[in-house]
Each structure stands twice: as structure tokens, then as C-alpha cells.
Amino acid sequence: MGDSAGDWCLIESDPGVFTQLIRKFGVNGVQVEELWSIEDDSFDNLRPVHGLIFLFKYLQNENVPVDVVTDSRIDRIYFAKQVISNACATQACLSILLNCTHPDVDIGPELKKLKEFSMSFDPKMRGLTLSNSQTIRSAHNSMSQQAVIEVDPKAPAKEEDAYHFVSYMPIEGRLYELDGLRDGPIDHGPVSLEQDWIDVVRPIILKRVNADHPFPCRYNEGEIHFNLLAVVSDRKMIYERQLEEVMTTTGLLGMETDEFDSEVPRLRMLIDYEEVKMARYRQEMARRKHNYLPFIVVLLKILAAEKKLMQVYEKAKERASKRGHKKMKV
Structure with missing residues (x-):
């Protein structure tokens, strides 16, 4: 992968970092949460889930063929080839945001303009468009950590494990895997209107974690090589909306109900929690960038x-x- 657009930093797989990255893009109504399990109860307080970002150890020497979408659907799915090193974290986010149609998600003027400009391009040209966007590159590199020791770029680098981000999300009734190192989206089959798409993606991710997936992933027992993040609607926004509904219903009834007595304190506590969490994310980012x-x-x-x-x-x-x-x- 080339680097004509300049150096792109490594990005930590952390919900606070990804949430701030998305907001640097100018996107509203979205945040990122880390998942420690893919069981159904892990999503109980996160729905709606717009997409999943999966981090895994990438074994470059294995190249198992995978069928990718190359038909007319590529004109409706925003899929971009990764053409710049270290950009896969940002592209995983953008793959979800630029394909999301949920009313909670406002991708903002910059991403709207970029999508309108490049939607008619082929995947490689879309990737070049993303990598040459000053807005996206600046947002990405603003997530960098302060380097304590400067390394001579001409010195031979120690070979390290390679890690890669991909996205999963439902688009037009089918589950797709969006991996910028592929030639197109990977179609994992239909998601019916009655189904929760998480139920469809769960066995796919579990197979991958268990190294039973037709992908470059063979790992030694006991090693930890995975991380899973969920792109969800802004939790504070959701709780504020629920609080307003409770208050409105109570006002229409003209009296406080048992639901009011129990639900209002709970929602206010959750709103406070989200405010504290976002403040902590900002503090952690300041610490990452501080020169110690x-x-x-x-x-x-x-x-x-x-x-x-x-x-x-x-x-x-x-x-x-x-x-x-x-x-x-x-």
C-alpha cells in the first residue's frame, strides 16, 4: 500500500478513541462501545447497533480465496479499497458511517460532500479519495499517541505482528463484511425483516475467533488476537429521548405514575454516566498526547x-x- 498522502499514525482499538475519531469527522448521533462478548445480552443496552468493527491478527502469508461482490451492488454500497498504510481503523469507521441510513446518524457536511463526490468512483478511486481527504487524514492523525522515543525511519524495523480492522453491517437486507484489503464487500447472506442482524453475524465472528473461518487466521492456543467494537446511537441522546417521552406522558396524564417514580431517576443517572464517560475519554486522550x-x-x-x-x-x-x-x- 502506498503512502503518497503522507504518514498515517497507528490507532488504538479503544472505544474512547474511536468515538472521538468519529466526532472529529463531524458526525453526530453516534458513539463506539467495546464488547467483551457477542452473546445477545451484551447488546441489550446498546441497540440500535449500526455496525461492528472487528480487530484481528492478520497473517499475510495465507491467502484463502473469498468471494466478493463485484456486481451492480458495488454502485450502491460505499466500499473503498485501502490504499494507504495504517488507515484501516478509519476506513472501518467510514465503511459503517457512509452506508448507514438510520435516522439517529448524522454524518455531517464533510462526509456527505465526500460521499456525493466519490460514490460514482470504483473502489480504488474511492480509497484514493479518502486517503487524500485533509479532513479525514487530520482527524485520523489527531488520535496519535505521543512518542516518547523517536525511531530512525531508515533503521531496519523489527518485524511485528500485523493487525487489521474490518466492519460488519446490514445493507439492503443482507449482511456484508467491509474489508479494505479485499476487492469488494463480502456478502454473508440475507437478513430478514424479522431477524436481528446480530444473530446473523454472531456465528461468523465466532468461527473467525475459533480459527474455523476461510480467512488468514491461524493462531497459537492461548493467544489473544481479537477486539470487537460496536458503532451505536449516541447513548445520551437515546436516554434524553426516553426521558422526554416519560415526562410528556406524565404531563398528558396530569399525574405522576409508578413508571415516572422509577424511570426518571434511572434515565437521569444514565445521562450523567454518559457525560462522565465522555469527559473521561477526553481526559484519556489528553494523557495519550502528553509528553511524559x-x-x-x-x-x-x-x-x-x-x-x-x-x-x-x-x-x-x-x-x-x-x-x-x-x-x-x-
């Missing part, structure tokens, strides 16, 4: 002066060896 190097240098000098440096180092080394290998970047 001066503090670290001073701390090391103090520890060395007190002859505690090697003791702290050995403890840290021991903790690191016990920690499971879990990468969350691509």
Missing part, C-alpha cells in the same frame, strides 16, 4: 540516586512477563 519524557527522566534520576532503579526494573519486568500478549493497535 521530562517526568520519566527526573523519576529515573531520583530512583537511581536512591538505589531503587534496578529493584523497580525487575518488578516491572516480572509483571510484563505475566501479562498476556494483547495487541490493540494496527
